[in-house]
Amino acid sequence: MPSLHDNIILSYEVDLENKRIRMRTRSSHAVPKNMDVLFSGVMAHAFDTPLHGSIILDLDEWEIEHLIPYNRELLESGKGYGWPVSYDSYDELQIRLIEEKYKYMVISSSYGLSGWVLAKNVEITVQETG
Template sequence: MFTEVFNHFFEHQLKGSIILEIYESDIPKFIKGNSELLRKQKSSGWPMMYDSDDEMEQTLIEGGYKYIIIMSAYGMNGWVLAKNYEIIARKIKE
């Protein structure tokens, strides 16, 4: 569960996606790792209006946002920028 979500991006959203790992990384890695996507979407104001990568980095860090990466074996891969998250395990019905 994510709270206070700033933005997100997912590829290959499929029913029955199998998530392998959810982990947190730092905001500078978010900007570096998504530079092409950010460059392509900047004129659209996505994920925010900004003049420089440094400005975006400062806004996200000062806002207390976390870069949460989701990796899967099947289906959805992507990331969420949010202030908090909690992993809730649920037993699969047999």
């Protein structure tokens, strides 16, 4: 997967109907490239501090087992609303995510937007802008 390190986030679109998130970015290297990140089969996402000029430090796939400990408060607040899905226990949620082959994609930030996406697939496309 191409690196998004130091890419500026230009925009992102959440398509709830089609379970997709498209994030448009631009590299800040000598030869700038537009890089689109397409998350598909999205179950849920959580983005914090979306600011103009947000810069990505990295996009990493973490083990599903890390989702619950790092997001317990957020999961607890959404559980009564069926978010990210209906479940009775954290074990049940974790098993479902693993069995249905979800990826826990974590966006870390140098500045601005950070967060995560639970999706079945992630693709990055690259286009030279020069």
